[in-house]
Amino acid sequence: MEKTYMEDYAVGEVLVSPARTITESDIHAFASLTGDWHPIHTDVEFAKQTPFGERIAHGMLTLCVGSALMFRLGQYVSLPKTFIAFYGMDSVRFVNPVKIGDTIRCEVEITALEEKDAKRGVIVSKNMIKNQRGQDVCVYTTRALVGRKPA
């Protein structure tokens, strides 16, 4: 299942990651690393007064941890051996909150394979981070610069 070049992916192909439960430790680690201790994530009393009624995960935590779950399919599965750089994301939307105890996974659908030049191409994909009830929590498209198969 290892992949080397852009050409090892097919448009329409879907990759599904393993899952991971988002814990209080995750929120603590993300707030710690980034310095974003917004009370909606880290103050129980404040969070009780919000529409969510409890602390929710940072959207960016969901995005980072959720997207990285793809890495667990194997080092060269969602990104090929010739991966050069993570090029960008578009239309990132946080469509549902993630609460402590929710279990997320990531589904990636390859939507385009773009030739950049003879040696490099871009893998475009639609990414859906979902919770244990199958609801999307974060969706976005992503672009990765990778090597192309020698002619």
Add this chain to the structure above:
Amino acid sequence: MEKTYMEDYAVGEVLVSPARTITESDIHAFASLTGDWHPIHTDVEFAKQTPFGERIAHGMLTLCVGSALMFRLGQYVSLPKTFIAFYGMDSVRFVNPVKIGDTIRCEVEITALEEKDAKRGVIVSKNMIKNQRGQDVCVYTTRALVGRKPA
């Protein structure tokens, strides 16, 4: 400088965050939290063979840490007291690598203030994470759902 409502921002306003040096500890913490130990970030021998010649920070690390630097202007400066949810990002582009020892800051320009309904609005901004040489390393637009000023 604290802000409460969408109306406390002006289109064209620019906010500049404090800066932080990206360390090996940051890369270790981000790889640890997300599980993304791609060798371009964590394997010195592998990284020597890449065009960068050394380990580089995860693009998502730059994005998360860089965007959260705004939080240090004060809890209710880049996001107002009535912040409800981080709505989304568009056109996220990783335009330059961040190496260990680079110092990043974030500049946010308010580009639009959108009314959603009588009580809620969306603050749209253009975000530029820059290094110590003033080069953009990551740029994107972002959308935050916040409360509106009572009429």
Add this chain to the structure above:
Amino acid sequence: MEKTYMEDYAVGEVLVSPARTITESDIHAFASLTGDWHPIHTDVEFAKQTPFGERIAHGMLTLCVGSALMFRLGQYVSLPKTFIAFYGMDSVRFVNPVKIGDTIRCEVEITALEEKDAKRGVIVSKNMIKNQRGQDVCVYTTRALVGRKPA
């Protein structure tokens, strides 16, 4: 609200920080960093036998996290732009335990502004870390060496 010099503070001025819930993750992180795994903080069976009946936070954890909450008012609010060094603390007292789930904030009252020389002064303050019930948990006075306003 940003402050630059000692002269930007007034005796009697009170600053109130945002709040943060102390979690099991905080105790784990503090024990990890310091190596202080005393069973009153980290052994559930031991803690059951103490007067508290459960694990309590390290006093020093409360002090460090509680005092740093002031930083969230903005980088140059509780300490001015010309901050030179954290000079010292006096009469630090741990007057009530902090249990997992308690939410703490910090209140700082400026009690004296001492001239050291023409360029430097010391901001003296009384600090009260309080829990969600408004009880003091840790109180102390602190001294910060900062720059003075040019004449």
Add this chain to the structure above:
Amino acid sequence: MEKTYMEDYAVGEVLVSPARTITESDIHAFASLTGDWHPIHTDVEFAKQTPFGERIAHGMLTLCVGSALMFRLGQYVSLPKTFIAFYGMDSVRFVNPVKIGDTIRCEVEITALEEKDAKRGVIVSKNMIKNQRGQDVCVYTTRALVGRKPA
């Protein structure tokens, strides 16, 4: 109670460590450090379907944290001042699961003192990591290379 040389131990001597409760934070920290996010440790939904019915600690986490508890008897108690290297382990067996909230301690019985040469020897011990009910969770023998008492 500090020890300097191999000769400061006696065959049959038993050392008992303090105890520590294994928390969700421990599992998070171990998965983070090692990259082992196997769902039996980190996915609540997956773990429900296993014979354990819930997440269990990594065996290696139990081994590392459990064995290091000996260090808390004092820096030079379970390993003497002349400690050179941790030589190896034999017959490591994970005989019972450790669940979140279990409290473990380590018991070490000195089983042999082997002379290597005039200056160095090996302390051989049988190690039993036990839970709060006194059940073995991990057992193994270990070998440490240490200095010998000058003749």
Add this chain to the structure above:
Amino acid sequence: MEKTYMEDYAVGEVLVSPARTITESDIHAFASLTGDWHPIHTDVEFAKQTPFGERIAHGMLTLCVGSALMFRLGQYVSLPKTFIAFYGMDSVRFVNPVKIGDTIRCEVEITALEEKDAKRGVIVSKNMIKNQRGQDVCVYTTRALVGRKPA
């Protein structure tokens, strides 16, 4: 390359993990988690006086991080989908020190496949954690309890 049952492995098969550079952050994280701050790992002045001349990684850190590198081949490669428990290790030997900046990988050779009953078996393997110069740093055999292929 995903594997489900004991029968999906062959005696003599060799699996090679990706590599990771051991950093000062790794030693800090391991000392933090376990509480083992032995000066040979964490005190530069002490370490200068040892035969190594500098701080070395904990043997158990090398073992934990090194063995977990196999996980990066994909969640169900070195351990199959039917993995039940990590059974044990034998003859663990720390044969060379790991210094800060060394890059380790793990090589696993399947040496036996033992039937336990109709439904469960044990995968026995010889594990060699190697540095960037190809030297063994830690070797051991390991035993994993897994499901068997239905007849």
Add this chain to the structure above:
Amino acid sequence: MEKTYMEDYAVGEVLVSPARTITESDIHAFASLTGDWHPIHTDVEFAKQTPFGERIAHGMLTLCVGSALMFRLGQYVSLPKTFIAFYGMDSVRFVNPVKIGDTIRCEVEITALEEKDAKRGVIVSKNMIKNQRGQDVCVYTTRALVGRKPA
């Protein structure tokens, strides 16, 4: 060397801890836990412009890590088995900066043993955290509430 009661200490007794090198990882961990990312600790470019010329450790980091080094003499050495609570500190002074790579230890001199009632007493001590050159970096007195020896 284990101690149980206040009476197991003598006025004038001096305890000396093991040492630990303060690393960039320590500063990262402390900033992460507390949220204090002041640029004097975490921004290389800013720190170059200060009198120190480089990043220095948080005073509170030195205090927390330094004081906890006493714990490594054994769980019941610097604090006895009957330890109840860390009562307070007086005259905490940060007298010299700690830079990355400095190695600190703690020296504690018992200065008074105060009877509180028949069952409890307070151990008063003068604490000196010193660097590898023997210079004081942080000094303070501390008070610990402990049990008394039954008559």
